[in-house]
Amino acid sequence: MTDKLRVLVIGAGQTGSRVLRQLQKDASIHVTTADPRADPLAVKEGLIKAVDIHEALTPLTFKHVIEEAKPDLIFLAMRPEDMGLGAASGVDILVAELQKEIAALAKVPVIEVSPAHA
Amino acid sequence: MVADSRRRKDEGLTTPKCIAGLVSPPHRSQRAPIRILLPRVLSPFQNLTRFVGRFGLVLVLTAATLLLPRPDGLSPDGHRAIAAFVFTATILGLQPVSLPIAALMVPLSLVALGVADANQAFETFSRPVVFLILGSLFLAEALRKHGLTRRLALHAIRLAHGSTSRLLLALMLLTAGLSMWIENTATAAMLIPVAITIASQVQDRAQSQRLLILLVLGIAYAASIGGMVTITGSSANAVASSHLAQTRTWTFLDWMAFGVPSFLVIFPLTWLLLKRLHRTGIPHVDAEPALKQLAEIGPLKGAEKELLATLAVAIVLWIAGPQIESLFGLPTSLLSAALVAIIAVSYLAVREIIAWDDLKGVSWGIFLIIGAGLALGEAVVRTGVADWVADNAAPVVAQAPVLVALLVLTFASALLTNVLNNTTIAAVLVPVLLRIAEQSTLNPLYLVMPATLATTFGYSLPSASGRMALIAATGILPPATMFRTGMIMMTASALALALLFYVLEWMGWS
Numbered sequence: 126m127t128d129k130l131r132v133l134v135i136g137a138g139q140t141g142s143r144v145l146r147q148l149q150k151d152a153s154i155h156v157t158t159a160d161p162r163a164d165p166l167a168v169k170e171g172l173i174k175a176v177d178i179h180e181a182l183t184p185l186t187f188k189h190v191i192e193e194a195k196p197d198l199i200f201l202a203m204r205p206e207d208m209g210l211g212a213a214s215g216v217d218i219l220v221a222e223l224q225k226e227i228a229a230l231a232k233v234p235v236i237e238v239s240p241a242h243a
Numbered sequence: 244m245v246a247d248s249r250r251r252k253d254e255g256l257t258t259p260k261c262i263a264g265l266v267s268p269p270h271r272s273q274r275a276p277i278r279i280l281l282p283r284v285l286s287p288f289q290n291l292t293r294f295v296g297r298f299g300l301v302l303v304l305t306a307a308t309l310l311l312p313r314p315d316g317l318s319p320d321g322h323r324a325i326a327a328f329v330f331t332a333t334i335l336g337l338q339p340v341s342l343p344i345a346a347l348m349v350p351l352s353l354v355a356l357g358v359a360d361a362n363q364a365f366e367t368f369s370r371p372v373v374f375l376i377l378g379s380l381f382l383a384e385a386l387r388k389h390g391l392t393r394r395l396a397l398h399a400i401r402l403a404h405g406s407t408s409r410l411l412l413a414l415m416l417l418t419a420g421l422s423m424w425i426e427n428t429a430t431a432a433m434l435i436p437v438a439i440t441i442a443s444q445v446q447d448r449a450q451s452q453r454l455l456i457l458l459v460l461g462i463a464y465a466a467s468i469g470g471m472v473t474i475t476g477s478s479a480n481a482v483a484s485s486h487l488a489q490t491r492t493w494t495f496l497d498w499m500a501f502g503v504p505s506f507l508v509i510f511p512l513t514w515l516l517l518k519r520l521h522r523t524g525i526p527h528v529d530a531e532p533a534l535k536q537l538a539e540i541g542p543l544k545g546a547e548k549e550l551l552a553t554l555a556v557a558i559v560l561w562i563a564g565p566q567i568e569s570l571f572g573l574p575t576s577l578l579s580a581a582l583v584a585i586i587a588v589s590y591l592a593v594r595e596i597i598a599w600d601d602l603k604g605v606s607w608g609i610f611l612i613i614g615a616g617l618a619l620g621e622a623v624v625r626t627g628v629a630d631w632v633a634d635n636a637a638p639v640v641a642q643a644p645v646l647v648a649l650l651v652l653t654f655a656s657a658l659l660t661n662v663l664n665n666t667t668i669a670a671v672l673v674p675v676l677l678r679i680a681e682q683s684t685l686n687p688l689y690l691v692m693p694a695t696l697a698t699t700f701g702y703s704l705p706s707a708s709g710r711m712a713l714i715a716a717t718g719i720l721p722p723a724t725m726f727r728t729g730m731i732m733m734t735a736s737a738l739a740l741a742l743l744f745y746v747l748e749w750m751g752w753s
Contacts, residue, residue: 215432
C-alpha cells in the first residue's frame with residue numbers, strides 16, 4: 126500500500142475522466158478523486174463508484190485534503206465552469222489563480238491538465 | 244447556520260459532503276477546514292424557469308413603461324428611449340443570460356423600439372475608449388500570465404511585517420494600484436486567492452474566517468476605489484469620459500485631476516472603517532510562508548522586468564501623451580489613451596511576452612457592456628430624453644445649494660449602483676447632467692464627476708458590481724454581512740465624496 130504511487134485527481138468531470146481512464150490502466154497506482162459536485166461525469170460513466178473527497182479545493186481546504194489523501198502527484202483537471210460558481214465575471218480568473226495558489230502550496234508535483242474537447 | 248443551509252437549499256445549492264471516509268464532515272472533526280466555493284447546481288428545469296422568469300420580467304417592465312401615459316413635453320421617441328433604458332437596466336440587473344449577452348441585446352432593443360437604426364446602435368462599439376479598456380484587459384492578462392500579481396502580493400505581505408492592519412493596507416494598496424490601470428474585477432479575482440492562502444495559515448477557525456472576510460472585503464473595495472483614479476479604472480469612467488470628450492478637450496490627466504483627490508480621501512477612510520467594522524482578534528499573521536515562496540520564485544525574470552517597464556511607460560504616456568505629442572510634433576492622437584494601450588500590447592506581442600492565445604481568457608464581455616452603455620446614452624440624447632429631464636431638473640438643481648446638489652447626486656448614484664449596472668447609470672446620468680449644466684451656470688465637471696465616481700460605491704449586493712458578484716459566488720461571506728458592511732461603507736464614502744467636491748468647487752479646482 127505504502128509503495129504504491131498515490132495520485133490525487135482534482136476534478137472528476139470530462140477532463141478528470143480522461144485522466145482517470147489512463148491512470149486506471151495501471152493497477153499499482155492508488156488514485157484518489159476530489160470534486161465538489163454530487164454526481165460528476167466519472168461517476169455517471171461508472172469510472173469510479175463515488176468521488177473520494179467532495180470538496181472544492183481552495184488553499185483553506187487544501188492542507189486538509191493533502192493530509193488525508195497523502196498524494197505523491199496531483200492532477201488539476203477541473204475547468205472553471207465545473208466549479209459550479211455560476212457565470213459571475215472573473216470566476217474563470219479566480220479559479221485559475223486558485224489553482225496557481227494550490228500548485229504553489231503543494232509539496233508534490235502538480236500537473237495541470239488541458240480541458241478536454243468533446 | 245440553519246438559516247444559511249436553508250437558504251442554500253432554497254437557492255438550489257448543494258453543500259459539499261465529505262464521503263468515503265477520507266475527509267471527516269465538519270461536525271465530526273475540529274480539524275475540518277473552512278469551506279468556501281460551495282457549488283451551485285441547478286437542474287435544467289430550474290435553469291429554464293429562472294431564464295423565463297427573469298427575461299419575462301424584463302419584457303413586462305419594458306412593455307409597462309411603453310403603456311404608461313407619455314409625460315408632458317416628452318416626445319414619442321423619448322418615451323420609447325425611456326423604455327429602452329428600463330430594458331437595459333433590468334436585463335443587465337437581472338441577467339437572465341450572461342452579462343455580455345445581455346449587453347448585446349441592448350442595441351437590439353434600441354433598434355426594435357425605434358430609437359436607433361443598426362448603424363447608430365453599433366457605432367458606439369468602436370469608440371476609442373472601448374479599445375482603451377480592451378488594451379488594459381490585455382495588460383492585466385499579461386501580468387497574470389507571468390505571475391507578477393502574485394509576486395507583488397507576496398512582497399506586500401513581506402512589507403507588512405506580519406501586522407494584520409498593515410497587511411490589509413498593503414493588499415488594499417496593491418489592489419487599488421493595479422485596478423487604476425487594469426479592470427477592477429480581474430484585479431480582485433487575481434488577489435482573492437492570495438487572501439485565502441493568508442487566512443489558511445491561521446489555526447483558529449473563527450479567527451481565520453474573520454481574517455478572510457476582512458482581507459477579501461478590503462481587496463474588493465480597494466479594486467473599486469482604485470478604479471476611481473483613471474479612465475481605465477471602470478467602464479462607468481470610460482462611458483463618462485467618452486461623453487465628456489465630445490463636449491470638451493478631455494484627457495487621461497483631466498480625469499486624474501479629480502480621480503486622485505477622490506482616491507486620497509476615500510481609500511484611507513475605507514481602510515480605517517473596515518478595520519473597525521471587522522476586528523479579527525489577530526494582531527499578527529505569520530509572514531514566513533510568503534517569504535519562503537518569494538525565495539522559491541527567485542528574482543524578477545527578464546520578461547517580468549520588461550513587462551513592468553512597459554506598463555510604467557504606458558502609464559507615463561497615458562498621463563503625458565498629449566504633451567509629448569505636441570513637444571515632438573507627432574500626429575494628433577497618436578499618443579491618445581487608447582492608442583497607448585494598443586502600442587503597449589503590440590510591443591509585448593512583438594517581444595513574445597504575450598501571444599494571442601494568452602488573451603483568450605480576457606473578459607471580452609466588457610467590450611459589449613461599454614458599447615451598449617454608450618449606445619443607450621446616445622439614444623437618450625438623440626431622442627430628447629436628456630433635454631426633457633434637464634428642462635425639469637435644471638431649475639431645481641440651479642437653485643439648490645451646491646452641497647445639497649452634490650449630496651443628492653452622490654447618494655442617488657451610489658444607491659442606484661447597488662441595483663443597476665454602473666455603466667447603465669453613467670450612460671444615462673452623464674448626458675442628462677451635461678444638459679443640466681448647459682442650462683445652468685454649474686460647471687459640468689462638478690455634476691458628472693461626483694455622479695460617476697459614486698458608482699464606485701456598489702458594495703451592498705451581488706448585483707452592485709463584478710467584485711461583489713464574485714465574492715457572493717465564492718460564499719466567503721454571508722449576504723447579511725456584505726449588505727451591512729456595504730451600506731455603512733457606501734454611506735460614509737458618498738458623504739465624503741460630496742464634501743470633497745464641495746471643497747474642490749470652493750477652491751475652483753479644475
